[in-house]
Amino acid sequence: MTTTPGHPKPRTRLIATDLDGTLLCSGGTVSVRTAAALAAADAAGVQVVFVTGRPPRWMQQVSPHVGGHGVAICSNGGAIVDVRRGELLETFPLSVDDALAVITTLRAKLPGTAFAFEFPGGFAREAGYEVRMWGSDENHPVGPAEELLGSDGAVRGLFKLLAKHPDLDPDKFLSEARSVAAHLAEITRSSPIPLVEISARGVTKASTLARWCTEHGIDRSEVVAFGDMPNDLEMLAWAGTAYAVANAHPEVLAAVSLHTLSNEQDGVATVLEGLLAADAASA
Structure with a gap:
């Protein structure tokens, strides 16, 4: 699916967000505002997929916010995990x-x-x-x-x-x-x-997110992604819409045209609130 002149932008169906330095505050916590925005997205039928460098064993802290599907992409795309059950669903090993x-x-x-x-x-x-x-x-x-x-x-x-x-x-x-x-x-x-x-060669946040989206019938144009560090660059380039948080690495800020507030200022939540409001108004 592509957007052409005269056609509306595709409705947002999936939010792909990094965690540390992007969605989470210092200390790895989820702010009240961000938690509310994630819950509102889930209620609106918008998937929120955490796409993180964290290993699966570090995900319990954010399990209350993972959304109805309960799944996160961990280890820079190396593993897909059911956060609530603590179960690895799929891995992409390095030989x-x-x-x-x-x-x-x-x-x-x-x-x-x-x-x-x-x-x-x-x-x-x-x-x-x-x-x-x-x-x-x-x-x-x-x-x-x-x-x-x-x-x-x-x-x-x-x-x-x-x-x-x-x-x-x-x-x-x-x-x-x-x-x-x-x-x-x-x-x-x-x-x-x-x-x-x-x-492993070919395994990035982008590759595993693309696989997830294909399995769920979601086009990349319907994906909005957020990140802050070099391990997010492939994902940000792949997504239909991408934001760098204000505190991002200089390489990320230079590569991504859309910027939002820092993680400490609820930058992801700020964008998410606007996207949900726009989608509701156009429904």
């Missing part, structure tokens, strides 16, 4: 061979890089990969990447590889990692620290 090739390449290019792993069984990491926030109090396997990914290792069905460097500038780390390993996997970032996030 062991590709993961090991990325690890070997980044170690050679960027000494000091350490790795962690998201997979259906949870989380695992190398000893040099420090965990300072989410997941730090969870029991998880720790060991060399080659052992964790080996035939007797804990990691099975890896859908996101994380690489952390002790002191590189975050944007430089992303650029350097892509320069040597982009042919092996999708490499992006969403964190303020030198941490890159790695998925």
Whole structure:
């Protein structure tokens, strides 16, 4: 479906929004205003799909706001999860061979890089990969990447590889990692620290969102997307309408023509309220 001169803009059928830095306030909370806007969208029959870099195990905090379908796209498109039931519906794994090739390449290019792993069984990491926030109090396997990914290792069905460097500038780390390993996997970032996030080739927020929309008969022209970091760029380019929040990374602000208020000022809710009002008026 496309919009041509003289034809009205398609009705909004799906809101695709990033979470941290976009929809959520500092501390990962949902404001009262944003919660009300999400509930109003759900009541109006507009799907709201959270499309996030977060792993499935970090989604319970937002489960009351996930909408009637109960589903979120996690790990930059690597997993689709039923948030309410805590059940993985589908994953898009990175092969062991590709993961090991990325690890070997980044170690050679960027000494000091350490790795962690998201997979259906949870989380695992190398000893040099420090965990300072989410997941730090969870029991998880720790060991060399080659052992964790080996035939007797804990990691099975890896859908996101994380690489952390002790002191590189975050944007430089992303650029350097892509320069040597982009042919092996999708490499992006969403964190303020030198941490890159790695998925199987062709697996991005956009690819998994497009798959979801196709399965539900939703055209991209009917999708409005929101984001703030480089891992949102493919999704924002794919959606029929896209907004960057005011606090977004400079690359995102430059790439997206429509901007809204910051996450702390309920930027997503502001747009969503206007879209719902416009759709109601045209009904």
